[in-house]
Amino acid sequence: MKLRTNRKPVVPIVTGIPLAIIAIFVIASRWIVPNATRQDIMTGVTSPGTAGHLFGTDQLGRDIGQLAIAGASSAVVGPIVIALGSMMIGILLGTFAGYMGGWLDLLLSKYADLLLALPTTLVALVVTGLVDGGYWVTVLVLIMLFSPTDIRMVRGSVIAQTSRPYIESAKVLGLGRLRIMFRHILPNVLPVAFSTMLLNVAFALVSMSALSFLGLGVGPGVPDWGRQLSDSRNLLDRNWGSLVLPAMLIIITAAAINLLGDWLQERYEESSVPR
């Protein structure tokens, strides 16, 4: 029985609004700011508020605000793909490892240990840098680097579920392994997996923007927050908006996703406590 509480769902509202706005940017930026990358080299750099540019312009006369709206998708889509991809790996391998145990479990645990011994930024930097990869290579590398924690998380949850009587009952009913894993265990792991995934999105967002800042990731001219932040280095004195806007967007998005993830996790933990 859940404890009834009168608390209003503050967190979903507070985080939902910015996230919804960013989601709109991601989905509809091509309609909202169809000309985000249009240059007007004659305009050059302007400071926020000049000539209809709320956040000013960069050297090529592109509107910082429009670029940021257009940049939402590359800032957010990659991290979402990373979180989804690594969680898919996590769920697949983690479920098998956790449920089947044995050498598979051992192998996967060791693999996770190996990857965990390497710092994310460093490996992403090395691999993406050495293979001259672009955006999607970075995404791929980060999927690989995020997966061990997800595998561990899923594996742990699966093991916790596996020893529960309802799984044993399912075994006694003679249900197949796959059915038990994916019909019985998985739905109970998903809530935790989902909130972990959200936290991963936030973490990936920060990592990706850091990599773009270091010049790995999207190419020049492609709107992206990390890239904008890095470009702002040369614009700062003439247009502070070029630093402040992408930085704020990264902070707000990461914070909102983090908050939401934390909140979901807490709520889930609360509701799963018996009575």
Added chain:
Amino acid sequence: MDTAHSHRRLTQLLSRGALTRFIIVRLAATGLLLLVLSFVVFALLHLTPGDPARNLVGVRNVTPELLQSIRDKYHLNDPFMNQYLHWLGNVLHGDFGESIRNNTTVTTLLADRVMLTLQLSSLSFALTVIVAVPLGIAAAWRTGSALDRSMSAASIVGVGAPTYAVGLLLLYVFGLWFNIFPVYGSGDGGFDRWWHLVLPAITLASGLAAMVFKLTRTAVVAELNQDYVAFAQSRGLTRRQIRSLVLRNAMIPVATSLGLVFAFLFGGTILVEVTFALQGIGSLLAGSVTFKDLPVVQAITLLTATVIALTALAVDILYYAVDPRVRKRGMQ
């Protein structure tokens, strides 16, 4: 439960021999991990697109003779395993080859830089611990209080704040407006060095402190909800006594994650070093990667992995030392 039996077993296992065995087993595991990693790191040379020999001379204009001499030097015509063993042999003697970018040995190049990164990460580790752990404890102790709320909010922001922006902000505020800290360079050694590292260390610590704060808070809150706390209260133990009970328990997960935090720090200084123009191994790596200076990249990757693995080892041993339950499990 057969207590007499388990007691006998325990005393037997708690003897010094068990600890030595524990350490030996862990050392062996760490060694194995590093061996595998070294293999991966070595393979970088062959995984990088292009001819390994060419990759090793960089983009200089090269003559076929030069390429041949590189092949001979790195045994590139030998079977892969032989090359690896050869390389590993050199690495174990501290020889990572020569930097492509600057014609010095990787070892001398690193020697100059490791210290700075180590100092930077130690300082920001110290800052993180000094600030985040007590705050985390205080926040957990008064969950829902203004302190808890504001610190939790700050930590949420801290995790997402881009390093470069934070660094710049700190530079403007403390370097320029208040003119307390120097704005660039790494100082002349001694105290000056540390003084120069304060702002970078704070920048680096800001994101991490957020994580450590959250971690500490969670750990302490979890302990506060334990039955033993209620039981201690019901027996009339003083607040101080209860705090010491809770902290000893909570510090086990906190201390062990701090180990990993340090490891993470050591490998995560790149952005700060770039922002503050510090010449540590982070910025060296960033440069070496863009220049495809493979020997340097290999050395830094392996070095960082080693630091992390050794820290993990230290953490395990620490765990063993502070948590009697692990002592028992570890020995089984």
Added chain:
Amino acid sequence: MNRGLSLNNLVVTGPAGLIVTRMDLHVEPGQTVALVGESGSGKSMTAKAMTGLLPRGVTATGSLQLDDITVDLALGPQALAGLRGQYISLLLQNPFTSLSPVHRCGEQITAALPPDLRRSKEEIRRRLDEVDLPERVARQYPFELSGGMRQRVALAASLASNPQILIGDEPTTALDVTTQREMLDLLERIQRERDMALLLITHDLGVARERADKILVMYAGRLVESGEGADVFAHAQHPYTAGLRDSDPPLEHRLVELPAIAGSVPRPWEVAVGCVFAPRCDRADDRCRNEAPELVGTTSQVACWKPIALTDASHPIQIATDVQAQNTDNDLVVIRGLSKRFSSSAPLALDNVDISIHSGEAVGIVGESGSGKTTLARCLIGLESFDSGDISWSINTPMAQRAQIVFQDPTSALNPAMTIGATLAEALRAGQRSKAEVVALLQLVGLPSEYINRRPNGLSGGEQQRVAIARAIAPRPKLLICDEPVSSLDVSVQAQILNLMNSLLKDLGIALLFITHDLAVVRQVVSRVYVMSNGRVVESGNMENVLQSPQHEYTRQLFSSVAGK
């Protein structure tokens, strides 16, 4: 001067509403007062309010009187801070979590002592000695001790500051029968030696009957009856008390049907007007439903408009003649020489076990904790492998149709992500039966058919266990294994479930392997019993015979541990 403790007009309010309403309580020095009641009736909340340890969001009003001190509980937990330890101390249920895992036992015992005594070896030895523990325990960590020993350490710790009153919140529930008895004896001895008051919270009527000078019965946050010791049950005035007493299975005989109280305990805050028990009371009339009765009486008090008079005829109990074990040769399953060891260093979990179950027969396995009962069941059903011996079935159906199992904990027995309907449909499919039988199954276990679309979280423990049973019988197995199926349920629900099992057995003609440590429970269900100890079957035979004349020393010990019967 020690005049005991009085709690006056306690009201505990949670975020959802009232949890405990107008509770009065008095304990004299040297006296044992038992507080009984079903789960959720507010026993623990009362104890927590008395020690100022209420959880966040829960508040109390009322006053607490100890000697010359009167504390207004409305002032919050700080008001009681000075009393905790010195005057009043609380012993918790779970010995596994109530001690800090990383501090040595000695340290934890002496923490409440004045600073100058904390390091005294002499003092620690004396304290350990009081609870019958050897001196070495001081240097050990809790995880190195058994549950019983840990609870003794906890007792020593709560006695360290020499409280005048000790509250034990189900202090023995987590321990197995024999240890439970030792612990209760120890508590009684210490209480006598120290002339200390003891408030014993329990849901075990037997314990209350056997140990208490005074018994208070709580129901949905209210005190419904109180009185002197065993009298409360013997001459129950409140229909609820009588219902509780009657649902408690007797050890002496087997009943055709246990007189269970229908329905389930309401949440305390959901009761609006009238007597809280009215909805479940067969004596209730309009007044009961509209007006709340006050607690009245002197030595014994009752809150009921229509108390049961001494002269009222009690329910006629039908004593069943024990079904004799049929010595037929139609063995359903025969287990021979089964042995199992979990790890090379562990003792044998199963040691050469021989057991046979005939078709349609109800067989019990009793034994204390760790004796191997669960392991045996799991081997039988194929959830665990065994090292040697064999299990031979006389039937050749798929496993799912041979045997099914019901576990102890109903809350985790069902997949929380699946509806009841889906769970049952899946079980039917596994037994190659039609999905259409779901409704019939629900009816069979006494649940309304609307439950098809509910999820386990919304069900009470008893209902969940019914669903678990329905799932187990869905494939129509020849054998139903129940591993302590009622030990985490309240007596009233337990009676309902036991009745359900009996009727299922009769209707479906399946065999039952019933595992429990509660002799009275097993008595109500089975005809033949095996007694296990340390992985071995030490005694077996007809239930009646084993009860009457136990052969093995261990069996006798087991019987003598049963409280109050």
Added chain:
Amino acid sequence: GGDNKGMAGNGSAASGSLKEIDLLTVAFPSSLSNLYPGQEAGNFNYYVACLVGEGLVAPDGTGKLVPALASKWEQTSPTTYVYTLREGAKFSDGVPVTPEDVVYSVGISKDEEKSPNIAYYWANVDKAEKTGDNEVTITLASPDVAFEWGPCAANALWITSQAYVEGNGGEMGTPKALLYGTGPYKVTKFEPDTMVELERVDTWWGGVPPVKTVRIEFITEEATRVLARKSGDIDLAISISLDQLSQWENTADTSVLFAPDRSYVGIDFNTAVEPFDDIHVRRAIAYACDRATVVEKLLVGHGEPATALITPDQISSVLGLDGARKALRDVLDLPFDLDKAKEELALSKVPDGFSTKVGVSSSAPQVSQFFQSLAETVKPLGINIEVEEMPVEQWYDTIGSADWGLAYMWYFNATGDPAEMSSWFFGEGNPASYSNDAVTELMAQAKEEADPAKRVEILIEAQKAALADIPYIPLWWGEAATAINSKYTIEDFGSYSLLSPWTPRILTVD
């Protein structure tokens, strides 16, 4: 773009006087890991090296070669140069310089192993030998007027001592084997990639410079460098980023000096790669380049739209600056005109446009911006240009590569020789795979023409002939900006100022 070159900016025409300066802190925007330009040949390596070491000759403020360690020199035949060493010249520790040291130093510069970056200049040198107590003669394999610039600390020779180099295991320029020479300073401390500290000596023939200690910090992050100046930690910032110019200009007590830096930025086509083998395509792109706006906006006015490969400063010693500009103005005359671009494309093999990519060094943000803007400009024509950023070394690889039909060159002329860049760009193995017999012929003539004025004339003619085929499109000639503590100024700050001992030109403003 401006005519007003030379000293400009905030500190314009501030006059000052030579005063003793205890410590001058200088910040470079890139870091040095080796001080010997033979090993690491960035601009900034030269700026340090010319304070410590000297060549036989050195450029003056206008780019004319004047005596350095050699008190005089003479070309005795088209292939023979005779240098007379300065009387009493000493190394920084007081050891006298011998002709053997000079010969040895030439050997080092010529050695592919020891000086991979400059050996190329000495390839045509047959031998260097001592021909008198104070005399060294250098003989070329074939005549080359441009050789005069070889033995110069701004280019390819730093005279050092055999004893010193061999005493340090053949190394030079590392912290263990500090640079050693005859200049006004000696290196006292070098932390690779961090800083270098120089201390003046009293052994230099030119006298004792006014700045006692020069401390050079390497601050690669421009924002940090500005902050360092704002907080007063540095006095002089060389090569400041034009992007942050206004920030430098708004910094208190700071003057910004501008000077052309003899750099050339331009597109190069690989004329062997489709579709750039088609002159119409090349011309179409040339018409699409809006040089004036690029200079005005991307370079914030600090630069000059380029019309030739030669920069005005390289011929200013012959024609004067204004004359030079005039002479170069109509070498390539393709003004920005999108309509013409369209017409040209319509004439080409790919009238509907095409897709291509260009690799840009990540250290050249303006170039990247130029190509992004060009891409936008030509998009309506159906030409799709993708800009890829890459490390500088990788960018080298794109030049003349068959994978990259469209590339660019950012070239800093090291010498004042007007043929420096053209001889590579029109010579054999040029990045455009371009050959034109008339041009080759003219370049050969120029190589042997001893009269500077005539030579310049020939070179300009060659440029005209070549650029008519548009293998290259000159975009702009660069300008460098330097920020300095307003307390100081640099006398006659110009394009050659930092290529010969420059501290003596630092004046204290009265």
